[in-house]
Amino acid sequence: MTVGTRYAFFPGCSLESTGWDLDRSTRAICRALGIELVDIPDWVCCGSTPAHTSNATLSVALPVMNLLKARELGLPVLTACASCYARLRTANDTVQDDPEERARAERVTGKPYHGGVVVRHLLDVLVNDLGVDAVRAKVRRPLTGMKVACYYGCLLTRPPRIVAFDDAEHPSCMEELVTAIGAEPVQWPFQTECCGASLAITRAEIVNRLSHRLLSMARLAGADCLSVACPLCESNLDLRQADAAKAHGPIPDTPVLYITQLLGLALGLSNAELGLDALTVSAEPMLAASGV
């Protein structure tokens, strides 16, 4: 596989607000690993779930508008958000597969687009382009002894026809990275179970149930923390952890970190460079215990 080092970066709305620490830590580790990110100028929202559940044309046209901007940069797109990733890839698939939908998207955006811009998730680039060995070579502070439950959630691996960089039911790329930085991935059965996503806003009680189930299982498997790669997973498991415990029984405080934050710690970056103070359940006690 050709190794690209420059990407058109699509941050997405969450990375400017609830997931600003994912934005900061992604940029920090990419700098440290020699991956250059060029922000897509004037990028717009991908439409996320509200678009694909209420206006099919919009759910293709919004991602296409961003892909057209990336095409002008002449670079493949890299995104760190699981939902943006799935929406951009789905739009590419739709315009490639369905001439009627493509014609619709072209009428709406006013420009021809046949789905040629490549869209990658950060995890895919780290594991399959840069390679786990290259990451291991840059580790300055191995996270020895830290037990991590790698949580992929839904959209990094589903549906496999669209995303396809890892196995849909038993993915392993995050475990490979966690191993490379000296930590220990735990075996647990809920790697790809859903956290309830945006039901957090409309039906928080469902998210509390699902988050409680995920956090308890991670603890049962012996994890000290969870590693995630999606701003909505992070928020549902971290910001809502106290609500989940209140509704369904106590769980020991369990930090939920972005994989980028864990990698950054191992690469020797500071807590501030990784936005660790954005976490609701602080990672400090765990880091102190592991001597990081």
Next chain:
Amino acid sequence: MPDTLEWQTGSFLKDVERRSGTPVGACFQCHKCSTGCPIAPDMDLLSSQVMRMIHLGQEGSVLESRAIWLCASCEACTTRCPMQIDVAAVMDSLRMMAVERKVELGDPRGEQFNRSFLQSVCRHGRVFELGMMVAYKIRSRDFWTDAEKSGKMFSKGKLSLLPKRSGSAWEVARLFRRAEEEEKKR
């Protein structure tokens, strides 16, 4: 002239298949979608029941169900269906049809959230979380859920008082207008 099945059950199955682009008629009730569904315990209809009721033309019960609004779009059903039915896409189409056909929505909050979110995107080109949440709270009259979290979110820098507008916001507004026109023609 309608075929025999359509004569008996109406055109609902065909409508859903056309809208979702997926062969709902191929469902043979293995229930794999329902067994893997994380939201199943909260649903009034299981996803496999939704598929069967579409076969039977039970349009009202399906479009008025809570289930179609509780689907989290996690794609587990779509991934596992042995007949390659895109079950999650069917749920999307059913939500759109429920709104278009002006039925009484089984869970109006889903539609209220969608509208609040997309209105924010249409205005700023990106989601302005605070504005979106205020709009949603007014629509749903659900003022108290998470109200206590806003202070913490401000102090952690997760909510801002002003929108971060995209330089292409005006283009997005035009794109919304055109997309709505296109949807009407479906």
